[in-house]
Amino acid sequence: MAAEAEASVRKRKAGEDADHGSGVDVHVEAVDSATAEPPSTEEIPKSSDDTAFNSNPNPSESFLFEDDYGYSCSCVDDGDIMKQYTDIRAVEAAKIPYLGDKEPLSSLAAEFQSGSPILQEKIKLLGEQYAAIRRTRGDGNCFYRGFMYSYLEHILDAQDKAEVDRVLSNIEQCRKTLQFLGYADFTFEDFFSIFIEQLESVLQGSETSISHEELLKRSRDQSISDYVVMFFRFVTAGEIRRRAEFFEPFVAGLSNMSVNQFVKASVEPMGEESDHVHIIALSDALGVPIRVVYLDRSSCDSSSPTINHHDFIPSSSSSSASDHLTKSRVTLLYRPGHYDILYPN
Amino acid sequence: MLDVSRVQKELVECNRDESISGVSISLADGGTDLSHLRGTISGPVDTPYQGGTFVIDIRLTSGYPFEPPKMQFVTKVWHPNISSQNGAICLDILKDQWSPALTLKTALLSLQALLSAPAPDDPQDAVVAKQYLREYNTFLATARYWTEAFAKGSSSGIEEKVQKLVEMGFPENLVRSTLKMVGWEYIVYLDKLTYS
Secondary structure, three states, rough: HHHHHOOOOOOOOOOOOOOOOOOOOOOOOOOOOOHHOOOOOOEEOOOOOOOHHOOOOOHHHOHHHHOOOOOOOOOOOOHHHHHHHHHHHHHHHHHHHOEEEEOOHHHHHOOOOOOOHHHHHHHHHHHHEEEEEEEEOOOHHHHHHHHHHHHHHHOOOHOOOHHHHHHHHHHHHHHHHHHHHHOOHHHHHHHHHHHHHHHOOOOOOOOOOHHHHHHHHHHHOOOHHHHHHHHHHHHHHHHHHHOHHHHHHHHHHHOOOOOHHHHHHOOOOOOOOHHHHHHHHHHHHHOOEEEEEOOOOOOOOOOOOEEEEEEEOOOOOOOHHHHHHOEEEEEEEEEEEEEEEEEOO | OOOHHHHHHHHHHHHOOHHHHHHHEEEHHHHOOOOOOEEEEEEEOOOOOOOOOOEEEEEOOOOOOOOEEEEEEOOOOOOOEEEOOOOOOOOOOOOOOOOOOOOOHHHHHHHHHHOOHHHHHHHOOOHHHHHHHOOOHHHHHHHHHHHHOOOOOOOHHHHHHHEEEEHOOOOHHHHHHHHHHHHOOHHHHHHHHOOO
């Protein structure tokens, strides 16, 4: 228990690659067609950083986020700071929904048109393999929300009943893991049932079946979206703790916390960003492969830039299962501190 | 909307092993409002809080369990991470480190752990923290005093002091109204004066 009280040393990627999008004009329209609100033509104000796309909204320039630096919390006027933080998130929320509309990859190019030539070159390369992007809100939950939508959309497109059954049985395993680890059922059961509900409703042919439009609407609805994010956080937490020995070196590379402390501080709370450790754990636990494509400054020195990617292949999968693995793969675009969804050509 | 069914399950789960855990939760003021609760923590052994029972005011917003419960000590307590003025608590899991994976019970257990292991470098109450770091023995004595005066019995400590003042010749209602006016912590200073 003392560990809980102390579990507050946090890793932050604040300011990482801070000049990443310098000089970039951001053109994202805040039109949310699915929620049928009056379309807003307002653009995000031009900014000299990529605040709008970072999960951690640029703490280096704001006193509001000073608690991100220190040990634990700065308790003086904490309520005010929390409120301002919430307010700022609300402003961000008005700009970008949890999940945006599908946009052609050219919109990404437009975003970087006055940015680094190397990144422009990389986006061009990206265009050879990928057709479209769907942005997610940078609220620290972008990896999980991107995964949620991308995976459910895949099931909806493929109508892959076998895949649903396979994942359902993995979810049962996750439930047992959490029970074994001592989580009270009531802490996770609602989150499990809401995800299972979504999973079953993307399969067509029943009364509860839903369309693409409805899936997008639900993914933007906090009362569903946040529950699904939390479901993934439970699954990720359970997997990391179940295989603590395996994950220990990864965790040690990120922080000076024990595995359990790491899970409490960086997996279970909403808004905590995801790293390799989280992706490996979620991919393994559900048995869903994830490809992450990196749009960053790596390999920038060479005269011919290349796009790097990493495939997270579930450890439990056998080679004979490789067929369904490539079919059900989720592809995300990583920019420092943020994940969006990518659509292959 | 507050997740009423979850809160009900939490109450049952928390109170099931109260005798072992030393924490419990009930509805505040015997009411029916599940968003306003009252927690109790027994002071951990081998700490200046041993033997005390500490009451925590708990308020749940409609965003619970996504938003943390708002907790505040009702019982006055002398601790670096708890305000001696208003009982406000400095604990990360009640703020940005909260998770729906936690429960009211685990939060109360964390408060109990906080009583056992103060973090004076990250204080809520600067005066207490300074004393903890510079005059540890005075801190221990003061914390014990406060436990005696405020956390034992419903008001036995207070009643005793009232009695003492009445015996000195002050009218009882004047004693009570004065003590209430200056704040009951006055009793601690009174104690110091009387006994030192």
